[in-house]
Structure formats: structure tokens, C-alpha cells
Amino acid sequence: MKKFNLMSLDDGRFFSIKFRKADGSIRKMLARRGVKRNLQGNPRYNPNDHNIFIVWSVNDEAYRSIRVDRVFEVKANGVTYSKLGTYA
Numbered sequence: 001m002k003k004f005n006l007m008s009l010d011d012g013r014f015f016s017i018k019f020r021k022a023d024g025s026i027r028k029m030l031a032r033r034g035v036k037r038n039l040q041g042n043p044r045y046n047p048n049d050h051n052i053f054i055v056w057s058v059n060d061e062a063y064r065s066i067r068v069d070r071v072f073e074v075k076a077n078g079v080t081y082s083k084l085g086t087y088a
Contacts, residue, residue, distance in 0.1 A: 054066075
């Protein structure tokens with residue numbers, strides 16, 4: 001199986017992502033990367049340094065931060081990638 005890189009989703013296409021939240025519950029989200037809507041100021045930290053993936057949640061209409069190691073499924077371009085993180 002080809003290795004999947006989450007950072008390759010920067011082209012603004014929609015994808016679904018399934019991950020374990022900090023409280024232990026599982027969340028499935030329809031999201032996009034590369035959205036420039038509602039940006040405010042400069043970030044206080046670099047998300048890449050903290051292994052965080054920032055997406056635009058379509059349903060919530062807000063930015064969401066996801067720890068990369070908690071992601072266990074991504075569906076993008078009609079292909080499902082499973083068991084990506086350590087929480088599979």
C-alpha cells in the first residue's frame with residue numbers, strides 16, 4: 001500500500017477524516033485544507049512543530065486542529081486510507 005501524506009491535501013479539495021479526539025471519543029469530519037476564510041493575525045506557534053494538522057470543518061464552518069498521530073482514516077479523491085495513526 002502506498003504511504004499517504006496528510007500534507008498533500010493542501011489543494012482545497014474536500015475530504016473526510018476520522019480521528020480520536022482528546023476526550024477519547026471518535027469524530028468523523030468533512031474538511032478542507034488551504035482555506036483562507038476568517039484568518040486572524042499570526043499564529044502563535046507553528047502547527048508542524050507540534051504534529052498538528054489544521055483543517056476547515058465544513059459542518060462547523062470553523063478551523064479545527066487535529067493531532068496527526070490520532071488520525072486513523074482519511075477518504076480523499078475516492079480512496080480510503082486506513083490505519084494512519086497509532087489509534088487505529
